[in-house]
Structure formats: structure tokens, C-alpha cells
Amino acid sequence: MKQRRNASAAVLGSAVMGSAVMGGSQLFLRLYTRLGCQARPPQFVVEFYPYANLMHTIRVKEDVAHVRLSDVLLNAPLVVFEAAAAILLSRIYRRRAPRELLAAYRSYTSAPATRRRIARLRSARGRRVQSGPRGAIYDLAPMFTQLNRRYFAGRLHRPCLGWSSRTWRSQYGCFDPALDQIVMNRWLDRGAVPRYAVEFVLFHEMLHVKHPLRAARCGIEAHSLEFRQEEKRYAHYQQARKFLDKLP
Numbered sequence: 001m002k003q004r005r006n007a008s009a010a011v012l013g014s015a016v017m018g019s020a021v022m023g024g025s026q027l028f029l030r031l032y033t034r035l036g037c038q039a040r041p042p043q044f045v046v047e048f049y050p051y052a053n054l055m056h057t058i059r060v061k062e063d064v065a066h067v068r069l070s071d072v073l074l075n076a077p078l079v080v081f082e083a084a085a086a087i088l089l090s091r092i093y094r095r096r097a098p099r100e101l102l103a104a105y106r107s108y109t110s111a112p113a114t115r116r117r118i119a120r121l122r123s124a125r126g127r128r129v130q131s132g133p134r135g136a137i138y139d140l141a142p143m144f145t146q147l148n149r150r151y152f153a154g155r156l157h158r159p160c161l162g163w164s165s166r167t168w169r170s171q172y173g174c175f176d177p178a179l180d181q182i183v184m185n186r187w188l189d190r191g192a193v194p195r196y197a198v199e200f201v202l203f204h205e206m207l208h209v210k211h212p213l214r215a216a217r218c219g220i221e222a223h224s225l226e227f228r229q230e231e232k233r234y235a236h237y238q239q240a241r242k243f244l245d246k247l248p
């Protein structure tokens with residue numbers, strides 16, 4: 001969550017994290033058939049995503065399968081993409097991925113050049129927060145539980161929670177889907193900051209956990225209109241906004 005808002009930042013799609021993979025949906029369709037899946041295939045939306053490691057995800061919602069491939073694969077040979085697709089599809093449709101594809105994937109990922117690339121990306125992209133949820137004033141763990149119960153029917157997955165090691169100048173909090181963690185600006189962990197303001201920032205980051213497709217990495221914000229509507233469900237929305245906006 002950014003400290004300063006400007007009106008246009010909330011516009012849908014103003015910041016796009018992933019970039020579409022050329023021919024990605026055809027490739028997934030092909031593999032869907034090759035794996036012997038019988039049912040009508042979903043529509044595949046495939047994009048590269050800057051995960052901090054070699055991770056790919058697939059999420060099927062209604063008729064659309066959202067696929068995120070680690071951008072480590074950016075220049076990988078076609079067979080590696082096919083393998084990644086087969087691995088993801090085999091997981092959700094309970095099929096067996098072809099052996100030759102698995103072998104191709106393994107040899108690509110274990111190649112020294114690939115390992116080096118992953119190591120470089122990982123060190124450039126975020127680290128896991130060290131502090132733990134308990135701050136000097138506020139403890140994020142019970143706060144998360146309460147917010148979860150009240151606004152998410154207790155169903156939201158709990159990522160790692162922690163405080164930034166230093167005070168941040170431009171952000172109140174951030175959810176990093178690659179590391180699966182919410183980091184809150186240490187600046188908020190003070191008696192001078194009312195509980196509702198801290199809760200609101202945490203609630204905002206929790207909405208990013210709930211809407212992973214809109215989730216942005218630290219520093220880049222992407223909020224849909226729907227997201228902004230849902231944000232207003234927070235009981236002390238106006239007060240919290242007022243408090244956070246008046247800050248430098």
C-alpha cells in the first residue's frame with residue numbers, strides 16, 4: 001500500500017505485472033489434449049511473472065485458467081515450456097506428465113546457467129522478512145486472525161507476517177506473492193499510530209492476498225475498482241484514510 005495516492009493510480013490495469021506469453025494459450029491447449037484431458041478445456045491466460053525463484057502457478061476459476069510462469073523461462077526452449085505446461089496441468093487434472101517432457105525440464109533446470117540465473121534473480125528480488133509478526137506495540141498475528149474472521153469468514157490463507165527492518169518512506173505495507181509475505185512499515189508500530197490505521201493497512205494487504213491476480217510486487221500498485229470497493233468494507237475506513245493521508 002502506497003503512502004501517497006493519486007487519483008489515476010486506482011484506474012484498473014494501470015500497472016500490469018505479468019507480460020503475456022506469446023502463443024501461451026495454444027500451447028496449453030495442445031498439452032491439455034496431449035495429456036488426455038477429456039472435458040471442455042478452460043480458456044488459458046498465460047503470462048510471465050517475476051517470481052523470486054523457478055515457480056509456476058495455475059489457478060482455475062470458472063472457465064478461465066490463469067497461468068503464471070516464472071520469467072526464469074523467458075528464453076527457454078519450447079520443450080521446456082511444454083514441460084512446464086504439462087507439469088501444471090497434470091497437477092490439477094490428475095494426469096501423468098509425459099516422461100520425456102519431465103526429463104527435458106529437469107535437464108534445463110539443473111543446468112549451471114539456469115541455476116546461476118535463478119540465484120541472480122533471487123538475490124535481486126526481495127527477501128523473506130525476519131522480524132516476525134510481533135512488534136513493539138502491535139502484534140500482527142492476532143490482528144490478522146480478527147480481520148480474517150470478520151471480513152473473510154476466516155478463510156483467508158495466512159502468509160508470513162512481519163515488520164520492515166527499517167522505516168519506509170513511500171509505503172505503508174506490501175504483499176509479496178512470490179515470497180508469500182506481508183511486510184508492514186515499521187513506522188506504523190508506534191503508540192502514536194491508532195490501531196485502526198494499522199488494521200486498515202493490514203486489511204488492504206490481505207485483500208491483495210485474496211485477489212492474487214491483482215496482486216503487485218512491493219512498490220507497484222494495481223487496484224481494480226472492485227478492490228477499492230471492497231476496501232471500503234473496513235469499519236473505520238474514513239478515519240483510517242484520513243489518518244494515513246495527512247502524513248507526509
Ligand SMILES: [Zn+2]
Binds near residue numbers: 002208222
Ligand atoms: Zn495495494
